[in-house]
Every structure is written in C-alpha cells, then in structure tokens.
Amino acid sequence: MYLKRKVDTFLTKWKADPDRKPLIIRGARQIGKTESILHFAQDTYESILEINFAEDPQYRRIIQDGYSAQDVIKNISFLDPSKRFIPGKTLIFFDEITDFPEITTSLKFFCLDGRFDVICSGSMLGVNYKRIASISVGYKQDYDMYSMDFEEFLWAKGYQAEVIENMLNHMKELRPFSEIEMRTYHSLFLDFSILGGMPAVVASYIKKGTFEGSLEEQLRIIDGYKDDIRKYAIGVDQARVVNVFNRVAPQLSRENKKFQISSVAHGARFRDYRGCVDWLNDAGMVNICHCMEFPELPLGGNYDPDVFKLYFCDTGLLVSMLDREAQQDLRANKNLGVYKGALYENMVGEALVKQEYELYYYKRENSTLEADFFIRSKDSLIPVEVKAKDGRAKSMQTLISSEHYPDIRYGFKLSANNIGYGNHIYTFPYFCTFLLRRFMESFRPEEEQEEAVQ
Numbered sequence: 001m002y003l004k005r006k007v008d009t010f011l012t013k014w015k016a017d018p019d020r021k022p023l024i025i026r027g028a029r030q031i032g033k034t035e036s037i038l039h040f041a042q043d044t045y046e047s048i049l050e051i052n053f054a055e056d057p058q059y060r061r062i063i064q065d066g067y068s069a070q071d072v073i074k075n076i077s078f079l080d081p082s083k084r085f086i087p088g089k090t091l092i093f094f095d096e097i098t099d100f101p102e103i104t105t106s107l108k109f110f111c112l113d114g115r116f117d118v119i120c121s122g123s124m125l126g127v128n129y130k131r132i133a134s135i136s137v138g139y140k141q142d143y144d145m146y147s148m149d150f151e152e153f154l155w156a157k158g159y160q161a162e163v164i165e166n167m168l169n170h171m172k173e174l175r176p177f178s179e180i181e182m183r184t185y186h187s188l189f190l191d192f193s194i195l196g197g198m199p200a201v202v203a204s205y206i207k208k209g210t211f212e213g214s215l216e217e218q219l220r221i222i223d224g225y226k227d228d229i230r231k232y233a234i235g236v237d238q239a240r241v242v243n244v245f246n247r248v249a250p251q252l253s254r255e256n257k258k259f260q261i262s263s264v265a266h267g268a269r270f271r272d273y274r275g276c277v278d279w280l281n282d283a284g285m286v287n288i289c290h291c292m293e294f295p296e297l298p299l300g301g302n303y304d305p306d307v308f309k310l311y312f313c314d315t316g317l318l319v320s321m322l323d324r325e326a327q328q329d330l331r332a333n334k335n336l337g338v339y340k341g342a343l344y345e346n347m348v349g350e351a352l353v354k355q356e357y358e359l360y361y362y363k364r365e366n367s368t369l370e371a372d373f374f375i376r377s378k379d380s381l382i383p384v385e386v387k388a389k390d391g392r393a394k395s396m397q398t399l400i401s402s403e404h405y406p407d408i409r410y411g412f413k414l415s416a417n418n419i420g421y422g423n424h425i426y427t428f429p430y431f432c433t434f435l436l437r438r439f440m441e442s443f444r445p446e447e448e449q450e451e452a453v454q
Helices: 006-016 033-042 057-063 069-079 101-113 125-135 150-156 161-172 179-195 199-208 214-232 238-252 270-282 315-320 324-333 337-353 394-401 430-442 446-453
Strands: 023-026 047-052 090-095 117-122 141-144 286-292 303-312 359-363 373-376 381-386 411-415 420-422 425-429
Touching (some): 006 141, 033 117, 069 101, 150 179, 150 199, 179 199, 179 425, 179 430, 199 214, 214 324, 238 303, 238 337, 270 286, 270 303, 286 337, 303 337, 303 359, 337 373, 337 381, 411 430, 425 430
Parallel strands (some): 047 090, 090 117, 286 359, 381 411, 411 425
Antiparallel strands (some): 286 303, 359 373, 373 381, 420 425
C-alpha cells in the first residue's frame, strides 16, 4: 500500500520545470525515499533505470571511463544491455549513493547533457554531504525528506485537504474547535505520536487498525540505525556514537533535559563526544536544539554550541526506546506517564524540524526562566512553550512583559487545551503544531500591529 507523501507534489513540480536539474533527495533511513521516487517514476516515465549501489556494487564501475553522461550510459549498458535510454522519457535513479558518493560528479554532465532526468537518494547523506555538494555545486537541486508528519498521517487515515484547511482556519480565526473535533484530533495525534512517521509502521497500523507489530518494526529500525553507525561512522569512535544514541531517551525523561555528556560514560569529556553528536545529527537520527545565550534576534549564531538538548528525529522511535512497562501503558491505555514531558517536547521539536525550523531554547542560569523553543516572524522573536499539564506559562509571561527582552512581544503555548488567547499568549492544541509555518505566513498579531501604529 502506497501512502501519499508531500514529496509527491514536489516531484511533480520538479518534473514540470523545463530547467530542472538532477535531484538529490536526502533523509534518514526507512522514511520512504525509494518508495516515493519509484511511485512517482512509474506514472511519469517510459523507462526507469534503478541502480542501487548498496545492493549492486558492480555498478560502481560505471565511471571507470569518465564522468560524462555518455560514458556512464555506455557502461550501464555494458553491465545490463536490457536497460533502455529514451531521451526525454527516461529516469536514471541512483539509490544508496552514500555507498558510492563519487557518482555525484557525473551530475554536472547529466545536467549539461539534458537528455535524461536523474534522481539520487540515500540514507546517511548528511555525513558526506559537504563533499557531495562541492562536487556538483550549481548543477543539482536538493530536497530534504523526513518521516511522515501528522498531516501525512491524516491523509493515510482518509482525511482530505478540506479537513486540514479547516484546522488552519480555526487557528487563523482563533476559533476554538468543537468538542468532537478536539476529542478526535487529540486521539489521532496520540496514535501518531506512539507510532511515529515511519511508513512501514504507519502502513501496518492502517491495514490492521491496531498497534500490533508496531513496536517490533520500530525496534528493527532502531537496530538498523545502530548498524548504520557501525558501517558509516568513519573518523569517530563508533561505540561512543552508539552510547550517545542510547542515552537520548533517558536524558529526555529528566526534569532538566539538557544533554549531559557526563551521563554517557564514566569520566566522559565533552570534547571527546561532540563529534558523535554532530554525526548523529548529520545522519538525521537526532535533532539538536541549541541553547540561546540571550533571547533576542537574530537566532543564528546566538547560542552556546556546547549546551544543547537532543531529540529523536521521530517520536515513535523515541517511544520504542522506553522501558517495557511504559510501552504497555502507552499502547494499551494511551497513558504517557512519567515520560509525558519528554514525549510532548519531542513531538513539537519533530514537527518544527519538518517545517524547516531550526531548534532553539533558552534556560537562564540559576533561574527558573526558560522557553522550550523559539521561532521568529519578520519583527519578533516568539517563544513556544510546551505544556504537558494545564497551567500558567510563567516564564513566557515574564519574557513578554519584561523590558529586558524587547524582541519578544507575544508567545505560543502548545497544550492539550483548545485554541485561545490572553495576556499576549496564543494557545493551540498540540495537534496544530504541523500547521505553524502556514499559520505564520498570514498571521498579523495585535502586538506587532500596535507597535507599528506607535
């Protein structure tokens, strides 16, 4: 069963562009890159040439005579004479290029040749991407793909675009959802958070209508990630990378979620492990949330590189790393238990990253003043607070009202509560987080309008 993805629309637009360049689709393992590319190709091209450098290493010889499109095509034909090259109607799909990044040198020549479309894909691309980008600069286009977000999950459940648009309109009009809408969306969002967005997990859930087998599939993906560390983590201590990966879930369950290298191993020093953290981030396995030195614009560069939180790239994978008792309680009773703070923050952080937001937080030393995340508008820095329980957003109120933080005029609170507004704080249910960037495109807060008049 094929699950509709946002990359489908992107690929259609890419194909329609007469000046399209070879495309590289980046993303972590098991998020559906290959399936989406082939689904698109089957409806679009007369001839599809799929070359997987992990499964068919013999194809690494196709550049032995040079990188020109003609040389590469000739050598592909030598290895498999049945492959057809029809100008204007052929897609050459280089998969798992992490195992053979040298093929990207040919992208410039395929771009200049123009007879055939080329798409490259592969897991772990972030690890070697600086080298790949420098080889083909100016002759390729990139697309970052992630596991399914909540909107794609709703599509899989049969909800149409009109439902999504209605949710967005509720936010724009600050119009509360009805009781049945709140109950339905909240239940769906909890299911999605437990399952995560890995297509194989979601497809099984849609087919069976239960969580049966979801944990086993998630653990298989986790094992695959650890195997990738052992295979691709060159230049860093692989055992240390695995140790950091294993400590993300336990550290998120703490009240202070700052990632502490000292808890990874006895006597661990930051300088010995920073490369491990960067490797996991580049591989798409975790998301780094940087601690701002002071809550003001601009966001870029205004953070301490040595202080950060780590979130899983997919909340479902985080759930699979919890203890067995928590697993059973979550899947049987939808009870988030002691992990609710960690899970809600991971849900929001994941949704922000999938909307192309960088992750930042603030925690003032020797104080309770903090903010879970930040985004920005043209004129304002906007704190985003994640509330696992009902309650006042004391830190956010301080940030908004204090003259020490002039860039902060209002904030967003994400909780289990309905849409609301008061004291310069806009409240939205968790399940609306995936719409935040679209909401911001037309949002004109009273706070910024008042300042413009003054």
